[in-house]
Amino acid sequence: MLGAYLPILVLVVIACLFGLGSVVFSSLIGQKKPSQVKLAPYECGCEPVGSARERFSIKFYLIAMLFILFDIEAVFMYPWAVLFKRLGMFGLVEMGLFIVILFVGYVYVWKKGALEWE
Amino acid sequence: MLAIENYLIVSAILFAIGTIGVLTKRNAIVIFMCIEMMLNAVNLTFIAFSRHLGNIDGQVFVFFVMTVAAAEAAVGLALMIAFFKNRESIDVEDVNLLKL
Amino acid sequence: MESIFFLVVAAVAVISSILVVTCKNPINSALSLVMTFFCLATFYVMLDAPFMAATQVIVYAGAIMVLIIFVIMLLNVRVETVKRGTHAVIAGSAIGLFILFQTVWFLMKGSMTGKVGDMTKEQIVSVGHVELIGKALFTDFLLPFEVTSVLLLAAIVGAVILAKKKI
Numbered sequence: 608m609l610g611a612y613l614p615i616l617v618l619v620v621i622a623c624l625f626g627l628g629s630v631v632f633s634s635l636i637g638q639k640k641p642s643q644v645k646l647a648p649y650e651c652g653c654e655p656v657g658s659a660r661e662r663f664s665i666k667f668y669l670i671a672m673l674f675i676l677f678d679i680e681a682v683f684m685y686p687w688a689v690l691f692k693r694l695g696m697f698g699l700v701e702m703g704l705f706i707v708i709l710f711v712g713y714v715y716v717w718k719k720g721a722l723e724w725e
Numbered sequence: 726m727l728a729i730e731n732y733l734i735v736s737a738i739l740f741a742i743g744t745i746g747v748l749t750k751r752n753a754i755v756i757f758m759c760i761e762m763m764l765n766a767v768n769l770t771f772i773a774f775s776r777h778l779g780n781i782d783g784q785v786f787v788f789f790v791m792t793v794a795a796a797e798a799a800v801g802l803a804l805m806i807a808f809f810k811n812r813e814s815i816d817v818e819d820v821n822l823l824k825l
Numbered sequence: 826m827e828s829i830f831f832l833v834v835a836a837v838a839v840i841s842s843i844l845v846v847t848c849k850n851p852i853n854s855a856l857s858l859v860m861t862f863f864c865l866a867t868f869y870v871m872l873d874a875p876f877m878a879a880t881q882v883i884v885y886a887g888a889i890m891v892l893i894i895f896v897i898m899l900l901n902v903r904v905e906t907v908k909r910g911t912h913a914v915i916a917g918s919a920i921g922l923f924i925l926f927q928t929v930w931f932l933m934k935g936s937m938t939g940k941v942g943d944m945t946k947e948q949i950v951s952v953g954h955v956e957l958i959g960k961a962l963f964t965d966f967l968l969p970f971e972v973t974s975v976l977l978l979a980a981i982v983g984a985v986i987l988a989k990k991k992i
């Protein structure tokens with residue numbers, strides 16, 4: 608059974624080696640002629656404006672927060688989807704109740720304007 | 726499958742490190758992350774015992790723990806943001822007033 | 826072979842969790858925590874719980890850590906400058922090590938007993954892990970499952986109210 612996960616392990620190992628390899632080899636064999644302009648942070652070829660460590664807007668947090676809660680809802684749907692035929696009507700009503708309660712939350716969020724990107 | 730004791734010892738180590746983090750750090754977000762780590766250590770224990778005792782209930786519990794962790798993350802981080810708006814800090818030592 | 830793999834993953838998990846506590850920059854702590862979560866997902870796979878591993882990656886590494894990193898960037902928290910007093914660090918570490926010692930002592934002293942259920946490896950392979958969890962979730966744990974939706978509703982409302990206030 609664990610043998611089925613071998614491709615994932617190989618993928619992880621290759622990803623790690625690639626990440627490490629590109630850093631190590633570029634520092635080993637790359638040319639180093641640093642100048643003021645080369646060391647500046649790259650910003651689409653323009654002159655960098657301000658610091659990169661600026662404060663992000665709260666709007667991102669609201670979206671991420673809603674994502675996390677509806678993500679959980681989606682996770683609960685996986686076992687239901689797998690068992691859908693066997694649970695039949697009973698499972699549908701159960702999941703319907705679950706989704707209706709979360710839909711109330713969704714309507715609340717919508718009415719509150721948390722989905723607006725003003 | 727390896728003996729269950731191996732998993733339990735790893736879980737105990739993670740839980741202890743999480744406890745140390747909660748008790749020694751001052752940044753509220755790092756404390757929050759340490760709490761998540763403690764929850765995960767408990768989840769590992771749940772799943773190890775579930776496999777060892779041949780009972781699926783422990784894994785359903787992990788499901789609920791994850792749900793609570795997600796709800797906690799949403800509300801807890803919102804509280805931190807609200808606190809930061811008032812005090813410009815998320816140091817837990819600054820959480821010493823009921824009203825500003 | 827399996828025990829060597831276990832030792833490697835356990836070492837990575839413990840080292841990255843130590844980094845969570847020792848790193849000064851919260852972003853580094855968050856990334857180390859993601860590493861710990863992935864190691865735990867590996868353990869879940871080794872414990873024949875592949876669906877829990879997937880959930881771990883989706884929920885913890887994918888959603889909760891994204892939220893935490895967003896908040897770190899949102900608040901733009903500086904590197905921790907003021908340390909806790911040494912006595913607090915010593916006391917906290919002592920309590921943590923005491924908990925570790927206690928658990929390991931109990932593990933060494935006792936043996937694992939308990940009523941053994943009917944979930945075997947053959948059953949997991951033939952029925953399927955997701956089916957087993959789904960059956961338990963939608964029959965034995967029906968009420969907790971429905972109450973979960975109320976919890977999520979409360980979390981949505983609470984978080985929106987707290988975050989929507991004007992800065």
